[in-house]
Amino acid sequence: MDTKNSVTDGPELAEPYLRQVLGMAGLAVEYVRAEGNTLYRRGEGDEEIAVADFAGGYGSVLLGHNHPDLVACAQELLAAGTPVHAQFSRHPYANRLAAELNRIVGRELGTDEPYFAIFANSGAEAVEAALKHAELDRGLRIAALRSAAKDAAEAARDAVAQGRAQVPGRVRRRFGIDAGAPSTDALEQLTARLAAENAAHLDRPPLFLALEGGFHGKLGLSVQLTHNESYRTPFRALGAQARFVPPDRPEALKEIHARERGVLHVLEVSGDQVDVVEREFPVFCAFLVEPIQGEGGIRVLDAEFAGAIQRFCAEIDCPVVVDEIQSGMGRTGRLLASSRAGLRGDYYTLAKTLGGGLAKTSVMLVRRARYRQEFEIVHSSTFAKDSFSCTIALKVLELLEADGGAAYRRAEERGAALRTALEAVRDDFPDLVGDVRGQGLMLGLEFRDQGGSASESVRALAAGGLFGYFLAGHLLHAHRVRTFPTASAVNTLRFEPSVHVSDEEIGRLEAGLRDVCRLLREGAGDRLAGASAG
Incomplete structure (x- = not known):
């Protein structure tokens, strides 16, 4: 299977409206590879661009993308012909x-x-x-x-x-x-x-x-x-x-x-x-x-x-x-x-x-x-x-519990480091950032409503209901950071990375958020939207 060239020339038939909305916010990119806390998206020249993943599959990849022990477990199961369909039997x-x-x-x-x-x-x-x-x-x-x-x-x-x-x-x-x-x-x-x-x-x-x-x-x-x-x-x-x-x-x-x-x-x-x-x-x-x-x-x-x-x-x-x-x-x-x-x-x-x-x-x-x-x-x-999913899940629990629960402690430690960075942004931009919330590696940063901004372009972003998505698009293209707003509170950006998130990636996120805040303070909504479309 060719994973390097999956772009099609035909009409968009897989949720075309969603694809259009993602395109407006600059989020309609293709990811071709993933490991650890990194997703690789396809660039314009077909090159791979590494992106720090703070969305984390909406919380699905605490242990990281394609964890080697889980991949090995999956490969062993498939190679052994483990039964996926053995319903109504002993499991x-x-x-x-x-x-x-x-x-x-x-x-x-x-x-x-x-x-x-x-x-x-x-x-x-x-x-x-x-x-x-x-x-x-x-x-x-x-x-x-x-x-x-x-x-x-x-x-x-x-x-x-x-x-x-x-x-x-x-x-x-x-x-x-x-x-x-x-x-x-x-x-x-x-x-x-x-x-x-x-x-x-x-x-x-x-x-x-x-x-x-x-x-x-x-x-x-x-x-x-x-x-x-x-x-x-x-x-x-x-x-x-x-x-x-x-x-x-x-x-x-x-x-x-x-x-x-x-x-x-x-x-x-x-x-x-x-x-x-x-x-x-x-x-x-x-x-x-x-x-x-x-x-x-x-x-x-x-x-x-x-x-x-x-x-x-x-x-x-x-x-x-x-x-x-x-x-x-x-x-x-x-x-x-x-x-x-x-x-x-x-x-x-x-x-x-x-x-x-x-x-x-x-x-x-x-x-x-x-x-x-x-x-x-x-x-x-x-x-x-089924055998495949249950065995993978057992391996997940084994990894979480290993070394006296080191993964749990890592989630708390990395979460504390991430929270410190988010709170530093809030403290320096209190007029723009309302709150930092959450626990461990499930954190959110809430932006204040920009409906009253002096900038027409910023007001337009706020009024369109896609404010958080445009911010996410800017972070993706300008800072190689992936995140999304929460679905029912679109002024709140979510951060749910894996336990492998590094200090460098946290620093990159902090720099990106500071950039976003400066652009909002300057009323440069056109630059936010422009970077998203880049």
């Missing part, structure tokens, strides 16, 4: 991977409760699996409530028929039952009334909770839990309903619960009377949380709000789904970024670096207390749980 490699994930998760959470693993191909698919499992669990809990209510009604009928209990006046008045009717008739009226009231709740669709600014994928279900309206609204009719919680207002949790909660009225024989008691109906299916919002602007969930979420969900029996797709797998110095905030999930989703930048794989972990074995029959995925 010992998947079980070994699940066991190793459990070992590390147990260490970080301080628990010995196992998490069962459902494998998938992408982060969004892992999220969908978690949501589907949570809805299966909710449905089974509703079925149990139905059954318990039916049994309670039969017990009340028996007690009244045998003269052991009667329907008291206070219950009759509360539910509008004939005060003079015999208890047997009153009970039948009451049972019918409760059945009608309960039916409205029993048929309610699930409600999901998620944080404002969150991003959980763009598939049919997951996109409805992604806060960005431009992604969500066109497909609103297809997906689930969500309520979005402001991350700075923990009191909003109880406000939403008060508005949306469901209650079932169930009969109960208490002494010689038939009473009506309330049972909480599981309206809320799951609460999705990113410990660090990637596409929302690299915003870190603080421990206080994490604790509020944990307590609230425990009170209403709503499972917590921790989306670690971008923040997990060692990027913050731990396998689970959420463990720093003290947040424990009923579910975890992991992807990106799990495949080492080579295998397309992900996993949904669900704790034993929540697990429903029926899910294994009603959910499946053609390419999931």
Whole structure:
């Protein structure tokens, strides 16, 4: 296969509009090779141009592009003819991977409760699996409530028929039952009334909770839990309903619960009377949380709000789904970024670096207390749980854990160095840079809104919604640095390099950001756009 000349003369048929947008921002370049923290793009003369990669596959290549140990592992697997398609059979490699994930998760959470693993191909698919499992669990809990209510009604009928209990006046008045009717008739009226009231709740669709600014994928279900309206609204009719919680207002949790909660009225024989008691109906299916919002602007969930979420969900029996797709797998110095905030999930989703930048794989972990074995029959995925991706993922975990977790420590150390550079830019350009956020090697630098710039060209960049992409284009062409803005906060540039990022590359990034700031201060938007198109 010729990788040196892949330019075609025909029409652009692979997402042509996106190609046009990338071209406007100067990002429509072709990368022909990758190693470590470096991507090589094709120059105008067909030469290779080395680019420091701070985008890092949206967090997928913590260990670097084409890590030699992972490449060797992949080559050995392919040379040995490892089966990729051996569905509906025993998969010992998947079980070994699940066991190793459990070992590390147990260490970080301080628990010995196992998490069962459902494998998938992408982060969004892992999220969908978690949501589907949570809805299966909710449905089974509703079925149990139905059954318990039916049994309670039969017990009340028996007690009244045998003269052991009667329907008291206070219950009759509360539910509008004939005060003079015999208890047997009153009970039948009451049972019918409760059945009608309960039916409205029993048929309610699930409600999901998620944080404002969150991003959980763009598939049919997951996109409805992604806060960005431009992604969500066109497909609103297809997906689930969500309520979005402001991350700075923990009191909003109880406000939403008060508005949306469901209650079932169930009969109960208490002494010689038939009473009506309330049972909480599981309206809320799951609460999705990113410990660090990637596409929302690299915003870190603080421990206080994490604790509020944990307590609230425990009170209403709503499972917590921790989306670690971008923040997990060692990027913050731990396998689970959420463990720093003290947040424990009923579910975890992991992807990106799990495949080492080579295998397309992900996993949904669900704790034993929540697990429903029926899910294994009603959910499946053609390419999931195969020998190739599972073995690569096991090698990734081996590399992360080697030398007492040296890779985790490296992520923290390199992240601290990168943060120092970003904060130096912020400190020198406070009129242009608003904030530096994140943890480890998942950092963001937010530019202030330039809609009020004295420069018409800068205002035009800000108004076009592509401000961050033009900045990225300038950094690429003028400084050989690759980064992107976050998808839902386009004034925030993301930095998610590998643990191999060097001081020279960090210095190059800092110089590039300082150049961008000087051009913005000078109002030289045309020069920013010009370099992007170069």
